[in-house]
Amino acid sequence: MFNIGQAAAFSGVSAKMIRYYEQIGLIPQAARSTAGYRTYSTQDAHSLRFIRRARDLGFPVEQIAELLTLWNDRDRASADVKAVALAHVAGLRTRIAELEAMAMTLEHLAAHCHGNDRPDCPIIADLAEQADAAATPGTVAPHRAPRFGTDGPVASRRRAAK
Structure with a gap:
């Protein structure tokens, strides 16, 4: 069992974010010790690591929830996971194009200033x-x-x- 600080250190997710993920239902509510402190199982800590890696790759919370469901479903089809990943890639490419257009506009304006x-x-x-x-x-x-x-x-x- 992990307390919130240990779960945070193990997963790389801050204690504040762990509480937030509980609040929005991304992870289940933590069990409580007799003293009322949050306690996390090894599985909870690994789920937090999973979430951290997904966030590092830019997945939004909604897609992370979907990926967590797929991760926990041993009967899943890898095609389902691939579809989520490719949808995210498409979103990233759109965002990249938007950022490049913004940069070009600002460069043009700066060149004329x-x-x-x-x-x-x-x-x-x-x-x-x-x-x-x-x-x-x-x-x-x-x-x-x-x-x-x-x-x-x-x-x-x-x-x-x-």
Whole structure:
């Protein structure tokens, strides 16, 4: 039997996360000692290691629950496990593509930013333009000059600092 600290050390999962996994039902509620302390079996500790490895690979909690069920089912088909893994890979590839697109957008904006002491900045302008478009669903925000200049908030702060 393990107490929560020992289970955490064995599995690499923090005590806080162990309690959270219990709360959401990813692992069963721990048994309690006569003093009321949580106690974990060897199987519980191995399940926590399994969860830790799955989290390291980026699986979301829902898929980890599915994988735990499959792991505990000795009659499972490996095709079921493979399907969960490949679905996760597809999600990762989508996320990678989204992150690459974000990086390219930011690189493009940064390349067009003068990076000097003037307040106009295409990065800020893009963020403001996209925020305006998001505030009004179904419309495209018109392209306009940045609102920074001699009477904008940055200029006011600079004047006050001088």
